[in-house]
Amino acid sequence: MAPVDLWQEIALDAEREGSLWREALRPRGARDRTPVFSPLAEERFALAVETIYEGYLVHYGRPRLFAPGDHDTILLLGDYLYAHGLVRLAAAGSVDAVADMGELISLCAQIRAEGTGDDGPAWAACVALLGQGVVKETNDPGELRARANEAVGSAAVERALEAHRRRVG
Numbered sequence: 001m002a003p004v005d006l007w008q009e010i011a012l013d014a015e016r017e018g019s020l021w022r023e024a025l026r027p028r029g030a031r032d033r034t035p036v037f038s039p040l041a042e043e044r045f046a047l048a049v050e051t052i053y054e055g056y057l058v059h060y061g062r063p064r065l066f067a068p069g070d071h072d073t074i075l076l077l078g079d080y081l082y083a084h085g086l087v088r089l090a091a092a093g094s095v096d097a098v099a100d101m102g103e104l105i106s107l108c109a110q111i112r113a114e115g116t117g118d119d120g121p122a123w124a125a126c127v128a129l130l131g132q133g134v135v136k137e138t139n140d141p142g143e144l145r146a147r148a149n150e151a152v153g154s155a156a157v158e159r160a161l162e163a164h165r166r167r168v169g
Helices: 006-017 019-024 043-060 071-091 095-114 120-128 141-152 154-168
Strands: none
Touching: 006 019, 006 043, 006 071, 019 071, 043 071, 043 095, 043 120, 043 154, 071 095, 095 120, 120 141, 120 154, 141 154
16 A cells, blocks of 8 residues: 555645635645654554644644635634544544544643643644543643653654744744
8 A cells, every 4th residue: 555645635635625725725836745743643643643733733833735815714724624633533543542632732722822832842742642641641841742752752852843843933
C-alpha cells in the first residue's frame, strides 16, 4: 500500500465538501507541506493530527493549506477541520485519542482566550502520548514538555515546538 499524502488527503477532502472550502484552499504551489506535530504521533494518527492542527492554525495562526477570506469562513473552516480530524481519529480505532484531542482543543482555546501562555507543550505531549490522557492529568507546560521528551525524545519535540512557534508567533 502506498503511503498517504497527508496534504493531498486534507485538500481533496475539503474540495469534495464544497465550493466554500475549495475557494479557501491556497493554490497548489503556495501550500506548505511541512508537518508540525504528526512526527510525534503513531503513524496511524498522522493524518488526523495534521487535519486537527490545520484547523487550529485556521483559528489561531498561519494555516499551511488554506487562506480563508473572512471571519465567518475562518470560524467554520477551523471547526470543520477539527471535526474531520476527530472523525479520522475515531476511524483509526481510538476513542481515547478522540477524547485526548477534544481536551487539547479545549485547553488551547482557553489558553488563547486568556492569553496565558504557550500551548505548544500541550500539543507535543498530547500528540506524543495520544490516547493516554496526559492533558487531563496536567496542564503545566514544563511537565507536559518533559512527558513529551520522555515519550519521543527532546530533539523531535524541539523541532515540533519550533515549527509551531513559526506558525503561531
